[in-house]
Amino acid sequence: MEVTSAQQLLQEIFAPWVRELNLQVQRCGGGEVELRLPFDRKLTHVAGVICGQVYMAAADTAMVLAISSALGGFRPMTTVALNTSFLRPVSDGDVAITARVLRQGKNLVYGEIELAGPDGKLAAHATTTYALL
Amino acid sequence: MEVTSAQQLLQEIFAPWVRELNLQVQRCGGGEVELRLPFDRKLTHVAGVICGQVYMAAADTAMVLAISSALGGFRPMTTVALNTSFLRPVSDGDVAITARVLRQGKNLVYGEIELAGPDGKLAAHATTTYALL
Amino acid sequence: MEVTSAQQLLQEIFAPWVRELNLQVQRCGGGEVELRLPFDRKLTHVAGVICGQVYMAAADTAMVLAISSALGGFRPMTTVALNTSFLRPVSDGDVAITARVLRQGKNLVYGEIELAGPDGKLAAHATTTYALL
Amino acid sequence: MEVTSAQQLLQEIFAPWVRELNLQVQRCGGGEVELRLPFDRKLTHVAGVICGQVYMAAADTAMVLAISSALGGFRPMTTVALNTSFLRPVSDGDVAITARVLRQGKNLVYGEIELAGPDGKLAAHATTTYALL
Numbered sequence: 001m002e003v004t005s006a007q008q009l010l011q012e013i014f015a016p017w018v019r020e021l022n023l024q025v026q027r028c029g030g031g032e033v034e035l036r037l038p039f040d041r042k043l044t045h046v047a048g049v050i051c052g053q054v055y056m057a058a059a060d061t062a063m064v065l066a067i068s069s070a071l072g073g074f075r076p077m078t079t080v081a082l083n084t085s086f087l088r089p090v091s092d093g094d095v096a097i098t099a100r101v102l103r104q105g106k107n108l109v110y111g112e113i114e115l116a117g118p119d120g121k122l123a124a125h126a127t128t129t130y131a132l133l
Numbered sequence: 134m135e136v137t138s139a140q141q142l143l144q145e146i147f148a149p150w151v152r153e154l155n156l157q158v159q160r161c162g163g164g165e166v167e168l169r170l171p172f173d174r175k176l177t178h179v180a181g182v183i184c185g186q187v188y189m190a191a192a193d194t195a196m197v198l199a200i201s202s203a204l205g206g207f208r209p210m211t212t213v214a215l216n217t218s219f220l221r222p223v224s225d226g227d228v229a230i231t232a233r234v235l236r237q238g239k240n241l242v243y244g245e246i247e248l249a250g251p252d253g254k255l256a257a258h259a260t261t262t263y264a265l266l
Numbered sequence: 267m268e269v270t271s272a273q274q275l276l277q278e279i280f281a282p283w284v285r286e287l288n289l290q291v292q293r294c295g296g297g298e299v300e301l302r303l304p305f306d307r308k309l310t311h312v313a314g315v316i317c318g319q320v321y322m323a324a325a326d327t328a329m330v331l332a333i334s335s336a337l338g339g340f341r342p343m344t345t346v347a348l349n350t351s352f353l354r355p356v357s358d359g360d361v362a363i364t365a366r367v368l369r370q371g372k373n374l375v376y377g378e379i380e381l382a383g384p385d386g387k388l389a390a391h392a393t394t395t396y397a398l399l
Numbered sequence: 400m401e402v403t404s405a406q407q408l409l410q411e412i413f414a415p416w417v418r419e420l421n422l423q424v425q426r427c428g429g430g431e432v433e434l435r436l437p438f439d440r441k442l443t444h445v446a447g448v449i450c451g452q453v454y455m456a457a458a459d460t461a462m463v464l465a466i467s468s469a470l471g472g473f474r475p476m477t478t479v480a481l482n483t484s485f486l487r488p489v490s491d492g493d494v495a496i497t498a499r500v501l502r503q504g505k506n507l508v509y510g511e512i513e514l515a516g517p518d519g520k521l522a523a524h525a526t527t528t529y530a531l532l
Contacts, residue, residue, distance in 0.1 A: 013178055013179040014178055014179075015175060015176050015177055015178045015183075015184040015187070017153060017175045017176050017184075017186075018178075021150075040150075042150045043149075043150050044148055045146055045147055045148045050148075051147065051148040051150075052193055052215065053148070053189065053190035054148070056186065056215065056217075060185055061186070078219065079185045080218065081216065083214065083215075084214065084215055084216075085214045086211065086212050086213060086215075
């Protein structure tokens, strides 16, 4: 799965509310994907930093694409669990989201997602389990 | 903190993108809050069910209000971690989100969030740790 | 599954190292189990409180019994994930562990575990996902 | 902090029950530590594989040493939360546990732990938050 088809997948399968994040596929293949989240004021809360809800939504979205790239294409799946830790605030600049599959089983897939601010430092970190349907 | 002031807080402190969820405060007080998420097609993904990203965002939002109600008002805080498990799909009808504080420490607060579909069954379950600033 | 058979199961299926916790089944049935962890100095670390490793091990053990009680008997299963939060130290007295199934699917089971100190307050809280084999 | 002092710390601060795991420090420094868990039948459950409780206990233990190495020595701390996913069974051979600090804040530290079987593949993966006291 290449960048173009991953970007198209992003438009086709996710909820309209999630697509508002305007995530941009930068790199995709072999169970790993990198997305860019363009900074946008509508994603920041009262303290002026990107809100945690955005990181969780971006992490989940990125992992669906990473798993699809590992499987050679999209296949119905469902998130079993997603754990996110919030590490540093981002008050300006884009966020880079890297999702990678760490264990692909027959039914369950496990992976991690790193979200880095414009300084390259971790803003959030997530792990997740998906069930293939 | 009553329902009206909790609803007002919801409008003031959360990101515009989160406010699009249109969460409605039903009950608030003593470290527990109940919100209603009105069903909306823009929150559903390709399979026609409410997407996981919505549950995580609603859970995080509800807990900020629950903690504020325990503290007697809003106070700067930050989500340290939020773990969500996705249990049953919701393809129609509103979701009831109940957040409650389980442990309020001096610096850290721990709580859980139940998200139930219109049949009253758990659609998702989350636990979370916040740091008071 | 009654208390006696749950206690026997505890002796038969868990690792010898886990059995050293000397967990005692207090109540068992309908997807919920309560165990008692007798206080023991060999379970405490340098600060004189029960160490976190004990809570995680007890939580995992309790949930296997809770799921078995929901299924009407033991069946091969594997822990997919277990998330634990540590809330209050216990420096003396027994710990009560209550595990309950929150969602029993065909392949996956989700539940939560409360661990309370002798004062009845939460010492730790865990959530977990199991796969039935 | 070198290997010898980390090994000594392991003997001094952990509970006797945890020390029975017989963890061996292989490498230590700069916020990262590697331990070896010698295979032992008393750590296996009825299916003949190392039980999940062992992985969680080893992960927690390793991270205390990793944080101590980042701080230049042991300092009182407490585990806030530890999330573990179980990925592949290990039925024989030692387990390598690598813990690393991903974010060291003033009060909170976040890190991840990889547990690999003798084939070098991930057997379990954990993330954790500690509070410095």
